[in-house]
Amino acid sequence: MNKRIFISRSGGDGKRGWQNYTLDCSPELTVLDALFAIQQRQDPTIAFRCSCRVGMCGTCGLQINGVPALACKTRLTDIVDKDVFLAPLPHFTVIRDLVVSLAVFFEQWRKVLPALRSRDPESKELAKIPAESTYARNTPGKRDCITCGLCFAACGILAMSKRYLGPAAINKAFLRVLDPRDTAHEERLKILNSSHDGVWRCHTQMNCVAVCPKGIDLTESIGLFKRRLLLKNGELES
Amino acid sequence: MSRNALAWYMQRITGALLVPLLIAHFWVEHFMNATLMRGDLSYEVILTRIANPWWQAIDISFLLIALYHGLNGLYSIVLDFGKIGPRGANITATILVIIGVAWAFWGVMAFHNL
Amino acid sequence: MISPRILVRTYLSPLIGTTAWFLQRVTGLLLLFYLLLHVETVHQLSAGPAAFDRAMAAFKNPLFRLLEIGLLGVVILHALNGIRIMVIDFGVATRHQKRLFWGLAVIAGTLIFIAGAVPLFLHSVMGR
Numbered sequence: 334m335n336k337r338i339f340i341s342r343s344g345g346d347g348k349r350g351w352q353n354y355t356l357d358c359s360p361e362l363t364v365l366d367a368l369f370a371i372q373q374r375q376d377p378t379i380a381f382r383c384s385c386r387v388g389m390c391g392t393c394g395l396q397i398n399g400v401p402a403l404a405c406k407t408r409l410t411d412i413v414d415k416d417v418f419l420a421p422l423p424h425f426t427v428i429r430d431l432v433v434s435l436a437v438f439f440e441q442w443r444k445v446l447p448a449l450r451s452r453d454p455e456s457k458e459l460a461k462i463p464a465e466s467t468y469a470r471n472t473p474g475k476r477d478c479i480t481c482g483l484c485f486a487a488c489g490i491l492a493m494s495k496r497y498l499g500p501a502a503i504n505k506a507f508l509r510v511l512d513p514r515d516t517a518h519e520e521r522l523k524i525l526n527s528s529h530d531g532v533w534r535c536h537t538q539m540n541c542v543a544v545c546p547k548g549i550d551l552t553e554s555i556g557l558f559k560r561r562l563l564l565k566n567g568e569l570e571s
Numbered sequence: 572m573s574r575n576a577l578a579w580y581m582q583r584i585t586g587a588l589l590v591p592l593l594i595a596h597f598w599v600e601h602f603m604n605a606t607l608m609r610g611d612l613s614y615e616v617i618l619t620r621i622a623n624p625w626w627q628a629i630d631i632s633f634l635l636i637a638l639y640h641g642l643n644g645l646y647s648i649v650l651d652f653g654k655i656g657p658r659g660a661n662i663t664a665t666i667l668v669i670i671g672v673a674w675a676f677w678g679v680m681a682f683h684n685l
Numbered sequence: 686m687i688s689p690r691i692l693v694r695t696y697l698s699p700l701i702g703t704t705a706w707f708l709q710r711v712t713g714l715l716l717l718f719y720l721l722l723h724v725e726t727v728h729q730l731s732a733g734p735a736a737f738d739r740a741m742a743a744f745k746n747p748l749f750r751l752l753e754i755g756l757l758g759v760v761i762l763h764a765l766n767g768i769r770i771m772v773i774d775f776g777v778a779t780r781h782q783k784r785l786f787w788g789l790a791v792i793a794g795t796l797i798f799i800a801g802a803v804p805l806f807l808h809s810v811m812g813r
Contacts, residue, residue, distance in 0.1 A: 494653020556773070645717065
């Protein structure tokens with residue numbers, strides 16, 4: 334099939350423009366395959382990121398016809414529009430063409446103390462987490478975050494304010510606060526409860542859930558925090 | 572319970588309360604004693620209703636609940652823009668409270684004069 | 686060139702959630718403004734029956750009727766979308782949020798709007 338692909342080009346000097354390419358290819362090709370084909374046969378100067386090519390690393394995030402998605406997981410047949418428009422992820426600084434810097438994402442990520450602060454770091458005992466515990470019951474499906482930044486790019490609140498932590502950071506905090514081995518609950522709850530940056534800036538637009546390539550229900554994690562901060566001062570253990 | 576959690580919760584409670592209040596208000600004003608359709612809604616009809624302290628209480632509650640919901644919503648909009656820091660947020664909250672009290676006072680005065 | 690849908694998605698908002706949020710805020714602000722006008726009108730009425738009758742006559746103006754119908758639409762959208770938000774916030778049916786928007790706020794909203802707007806419109810047209 335013949336597909337017209339428009340790629341947003343920029344040189345980091347602030348100027349951006351669409352450049353179009355026509356690709357004759359089979360429909361099962363992914364957007365990432367198409368980018369490689371264009372780079373190899375038509376224009377070696379286009380810049381884009383990728384790594385694993387199978388949806389595990391989260392590196393190839395970009396905006397496909399206005400929707401943040403992973404290039405390696407989106408087949409050309411999945412795109413209903415006649416033409417394909419590829420743009421860099423919004424809410425991030427564009428380095429060049431489709432390559433963005435995820436710095437702001439990880440800035441917010443670090444604010445929630447994402448590392449486990451273990452109760453006993455010197456312990457030689459294996460941590461046992463019973464299947465009936467709150468952690469075991471509430472976290473399947475929440476641990477798969479690959480920090481691709483798609484949720485950050487899709488969030489309408491982040492479009493207006495860079496102070497909001499973002500769904501991925503809050504979800505990470507959710508995992509840590511529930512974890513019985515962790516001791517940094519108070520610090521995390523403080524930033525999560527902040528009026529500017531924390532969970533209260535989420536207005537359940539649920540774009541994050543719509544774009545997450547791992548199918549994590551991010552709004553559910555954020556919502557659980559809101560309800561618990563309301564009723565039990567943030568204590569998530571039932 | 573944190574202030575933010577309370578405000579979030581109250582926004583939903585006031586929102587839920589406003590739905591029946593609004594429906595009741597609309598029905599009372601337009602259909603109860605005299606229908607707007609018949610062109611019967613007259614000054615006397617309203618005056619009679621307003622003289623009753625129960626109706627006054629309901630109407631004033633309606634106003635206060637709507638004011639809380641609206642001004643709290645306005646506060647949320649300001650915060651969503653993200654351009655003001657925590658101090659700016661406190662100033663905004665104070666201004667909105669003052670506006671709310673003034674507005675409520677002004678609204679209650681309308682009853683006094685009727 | 687670029688289809689309007691893609692333009693909107695790329696530069697304004699990728700998905701329906703942002704539109705719902707945005708509409709909620711716009712309708713909220715409009716309603717706050719309406720509240721201002723409403724309290725002002727009630728104040729005017731305290732000037733006596735003559736003032737009341739004059740105001741009522743002014744409101745029969747077709748422009749006012751149109752605005753009233755618009756107000757009805759704004760109220761319905763804000764209220765039903767608000768209910769949808771509450772349903773999501775309290776943890777029910779988060780998977781169905783998009784369906785909730787289209788079903789609740791748009792379809793149910795349109796039905797209620799028509800139920801309310803038609804009598805209002807007929808009243809202004811028939812003049813009764």
